[in-house]
Amino acid sequence: MQLYNTLSAKERAALIEEAGKDRLTISFYKYAHIGNPQILRNYLYLGWDALEVLGRIYIAREGVNAQLSVPAENFEAFKNFLDSVSFLENVRLNIAIEQDNMSFLKLKVKVRHKIVADGLKDDSFDVTDKGIHVGAARFNELIEDPDTVLVDMRNHYESEIGHFKNAVTPDVDTFRDSLDLIEEQLKEHKEDKNLVMYCTGGIRCEKASAYYKHKGFKKVYQLEGGIIEYTRQVRQENLENKFLGKNFVFDHRRGERISEDVISNCHQCGKPCDTHVNCANEACHLLFIQCDDCAKKMDDCCSDACKEVHSLPLEEQKKLRRGKEVSNKIFKKGRSEVLKFKK
Incomplete structure (x- = not known):
């Protein structure tokens, strides 16, 4: 079988x-x-x-x-x-x-141990005890309320190419990092503010909503279905779209265009661009933003060093990689020192 x-x-x-x-x-x-x-x-x-x-x-x-x-x-x-x-x-x-x-x-x-890697060692809260789910229309109303704090629960490389207007976009590498950061920033408002969260498809902010309820937040909301479902509802119901740019997705496409706004820049030349690529050097594979001109100039690589390796015959590249662990630069997602115009 x-x-x-x-x-x-x-x-x-x-x-x-x-x-x-x-x-x-x-x-x-x-x-x-x-x-x-x-x-x-x-x-x-x-x-x-x-x-x-x-x-x-x-x-x-x-x-x-x-x-x-x-x-x-x-x-x-x-x-x-x-x-x-x-x-x-x-x-x-x-x-x-x-x-x-x-x-x-x-x-x-x-x-897996968990379906969302959160780094939490606190097993005392129930992940099914979630916050209030809201659709696109109610979400649009909530985020215009002055008593609302809108939080993007995604990582920096995701929000860099697209996010909702006026959202708090934590400069974090992991979901776990954002949990503590947001709690610390909003600890004085557990009773009086609406904590409204969103992510790609809803899974991260649903866990976050249960976590923050466990931590004492009283008014916890999440965008049901995340940015993907929000976009569908906006188009189907002819609602105002409050999302700027692209929605980062975790498949071959790497992004879906939600609005025509380009809010990020090429990490190599600085011109407006929101196209994520992986460095063509398999020993690097760094995720970063690269425009078409730089892709042509750099042979789809993130640096001159990687361009030099990528130009070698495939068997030579394999010899260089043999016995070496995969570089952890991929997890920096655009923070590499070789990128001049990173966030």
């Missing part, structure tokens, strides 16, 4: 192109109390593999977090399969604003 992916990304891409089927990129999450994540993991893998689902799915005792794609013709079967799992019945599915058949090229279903 096959319970893991056996095809390379290149082989899968060729099959997708050959099939010629439109695929839907979807994300969803659900906090729940799961007794045996491994059993659920195997059940989901077998069911989804049969439906040609591709993506990255994490399962833990606290719930499920999924980013995936599925052939459009299999969507109803996929939805029916989800509904067969009691706690996933009628789970909200965030369908991507912009579609790309190559958004995911492998099916990876992994058991």
Whole structure:
């Protein structure tokens, strides 16, 4: 019985192109109390593999977090399969604003300690005791209230290319960093201010809402479905869009355009740009913002040193990488010293 992916990304891409089927990129999450994540993991893998689902799915005792794609013709079967799992019945599915058949090229279903890496060692709060969910219309009303503090619960490289007007955008590398920072900044307003949070699809601010309720905040709200669902509702209901720029996404696309505003700059030349790329030097792979001109000039690399390595024959590059750990610069997400115009 096959319970893991056996095809390379290149082989899968060729099959997708050959099939010629439109695929839907979807994300969803659900906090729940799961007794045996491994059993659920195997059940989901077998069911989804049969439906040609591709993506990255994490399962833990606290719930499920999924980013995936599925052939459009299999969507109803996929939805029916989800509904067969009691706690996933009628789970909200965030369908991507912009579609790309190559958004995911492998099916990876992994058991993790948590579905959101939060670094918390506090197990005394219930992640299912969440704040108040609000849709786009109510969200727009709330963030105009002078008694509201609007907080972006994403990391700096995400908010750098797009965020809501007047949002607090913590300059942090991890979700865990933002939890303490926001609590410290708002500790005098646990009773009187509306704490309104948003993130990409809702999963991080839902955990944050439970955490802040546990910490004594009285008026805790979150944007239901995150930026993805907000954008869908704004367009469907003809509401005012208060989001500026791009929404960073964690797949091959790296971003969805929500408004025409370009609020960030190329990390190499400084011109307006909001296109994230990974350094073409596989030993670096740094995520940063690069314009087309710099991409051409730098051969898709983040530095002259990486450009020099990337120009070597592939076998020479492999020899240089052999026996070395992957550079941790990738986790700096644009903070590398080689970038002159980083945030």
